[in-house]
Structure formats: structure tokens, C-alpha cells
Amino acid sequence: MKLGIIGLPQSGKTTIYNALTRGNTPTTASAGRIEVHNAVVDVPDPRVTKLSGMFNPRKTIYAKVTYADIAGLEAGSAKSGISGQLLNQLNQMDGLILVVRGFTDENVMHPSGSIDPMRDADSMLTELLLNDLIAVERKLEKLIEERKKGGTDKTLNARQTELFEKLNKTLSDNKPLRSMEFTNDEHRELASFGLLTRKPILTVFNMGEGQSAPDVAGTRQARPPFRCVDGKTRNGDRPTERGGCGCLHGGIRHQGIKSEPHDQPVVRSAASANLLHRW
Numbered sequence: 001m002k003l004g005i006i007g008l009p010q011s012g013k014t015t016i017y018n019a020l021t022r023g024n025t026p027t028t029a030s031a032g033r034i035e036v037h038n039a040v041v042d043v044p045d046p047r048v049t050k051l052s053g054m055f056n057p058r059k060t061i062y063a064k065v066t067y068a069d070i071a072g073l074e075a076g077s078a079k080s081g082i083s084g085q086l087l088n089q090l091n092q093m094d095g096l097i098l099v100v101r102g103f104t105d106e107n108v109m110h111p112s113g114s115i116d117p118m119r120d121a122d123s124m125l126t127e128l129l130l131n132d133l134i135a136v137e138r139k140l141e142k143l144i145e146e147r148k149k150g151g152t153d154k155t156l157n158a159r160q161t162e163l164f165e166k167l168n169k170t171l172s173d174n175k176p177l178r179s180m181e182f183t184n185d186e187h188r189e190l191a192s193f194g195l196l197t198r199k200p201i202l203t204v205f206n207m208g209e210g211q212s213a214p215d216v217a218g219t220r221q222a223r224p225p226f227r228c229v230d231g232k233t234r235n236g237d238r239p240t241e242r243g244g245c246g247c248l249h250g251g252i253r254h255q256g257i258k259s260e261p262h263d264q265p266v267v268r269s270a271a272s273a274n275l276l277h278r279w
């Protein structure tokens, strides 16, 4: 499984990537460059450890997660679609981790000049949605052209037109594509289109020491149950889409990407604690 870490410049992507992978990639400003760092980590699983102890195999292989620290997403970049190079990277991911800055530190610039996690989370999710909307509209235009020209597979054209009109409707209603149900054939059909809002997204609020997570009730981040690793549910909504949200209260104790937490990583600036829970 490959998970891409995205977010606004200086939101703490590399810091979180280092925490998740026990890496030491420098947290120097990437200034909009698309530099991707990849690291593969084992997902410790006590069941595998136990089985390995019982059967004593020559090799024990745990499930692996590849984390990719992808810089470069900025508000407004989706006006004409996210750039090809970035889109290409994002398309290779099975899921996205959206890092949202919550910490205050006047030595670390914020592209909007102020700290507002809900604004940033919303604007990033909107970027992804707009990107898909542009891609879907382009495809629909292409299908119309093909129909006008004639000579194309009419059944395929009709099937794709119906499917893409459904996608267009969902996106125009401001909903991500992962909120839709697809048949296996439709999944296959869409696989090559690289639509970003089909991917599961975990929103991680990178809060400073002593800060609590923003109140996500009634927001897009609230749809799945919002839980901290202490098990408390912050929001009782039933999940209506595959996505989720977590917060780093000054750090990471668990990684919630897999159902079993990883070992405790050493976190330098994001510090010690509460959650990042899987959806």
C-alpha cells in the first residue's frame, strides 16, 4: 500500500513523514518543488509475530506501507487542474494523508499568513475535488466530440457518458467520488483516469503542544467517526464516505494507518501524543 502525504507548504508533511518512517529527511522549505521522498515501513502485527514464533520460519514478512512525502499542493493550483507532475505522483497512491497545520510558530511561515486548520483542510479537499471536476468535464467534452465525429464505438461512448455524467453530478454537488457506489466494471473503467477523490483520505491536524484539535462536527472531515487513540469518539456521525480525520496533539504516539499501531516513533517537533487514528 502506498500512501501519499500532501498538504500546504510548511504544514509539517516532512515532519510527519519522518515520524512515520523514523527518517531524518531535512525539513527545509521545498518552495513548491515537487520532490518526492519514499520510505517503506513494516507494519508490526502481533499475530504474525506469534505465528512466526510458533512455526519458526526462515523469514517473517510483515505487511508493508510505503509513505511518500509529496510537496507542492497549493490553494488555487486546481484552477486548470493540478500540474501533470504532481498529478502523476498522486495517481500512484492508494490513499492520501492530508496534513493540515494547526501549530502556531511565528518562525514558520503560512502561505495565507494565518493559522486556520478548518479553512486549510477545506481548501485542500476542494482542490482535489476541483481537479476531478475538470478531468470529468474534459472527458465529457471528448465524448461529445467523438459522437459528433462518428465512427467510434457507440455503446462504449454511451456507457462512458452515463458514468461520467454521474461523476459530474456528484462532484458538482461538492461530494467526493468515494461517496459513490461503483460496480466492478465501473471501477475498472475508472482505474486509468486517476481521479483523486476516489482515493481514501486521512486528514491529519498537526497541532502544537497543548492545543486541542479543531471541532470538526458538521464539516466534511466529520463524516467518519472521529476518534482519538484514547478511544473517545468526538463525533458520532456515521461514515458516509471513505475518508477520515485525525489530529496530532503535539505529536504522534500511534500511527493509525493499519489497525495495529506501529511502534512509537521519535518525533522531534510535533512531539508527544494523542492520535492519528485510522478511519
Ligand SMILES: Nc1nc2c(ncn2[C@@H]2O[C@H](COP(=O)(O)OP(=O)(O)OP(=O)(O)O)[C@@H](O)[C@H]2O)c(=O)[nH]1
Pocket: 007, 008, 009, 010, 011, 012, 013, 014, 015, 016, 026, 027, 028, 029, 030, 031, 071, 072, 103, 104, 105, 108, 206, 207, 208, 209, 250, 269, 270, 271
Ligand atoms: N512549532 C512547531 N513546528 C513544527 C511542527 N511541525 C513541524 N514544524 C516545523 O515547521 C517547519 C516546516 O515543517 P516541514 O515538516 O518541513 O513542513 P512541510 O509541509 O514538509 O514543508 P514543505 O515541504 O516546505 O511544504 C519545520 O521547521 C518544522 O520543524 C509543530 O508541530 N510545531
Ligand SMILES: [Mg+2]
Pocket: 013, 014, 015, 027, 028, 030, 069, 071
Ligand atoms: Mg517537506
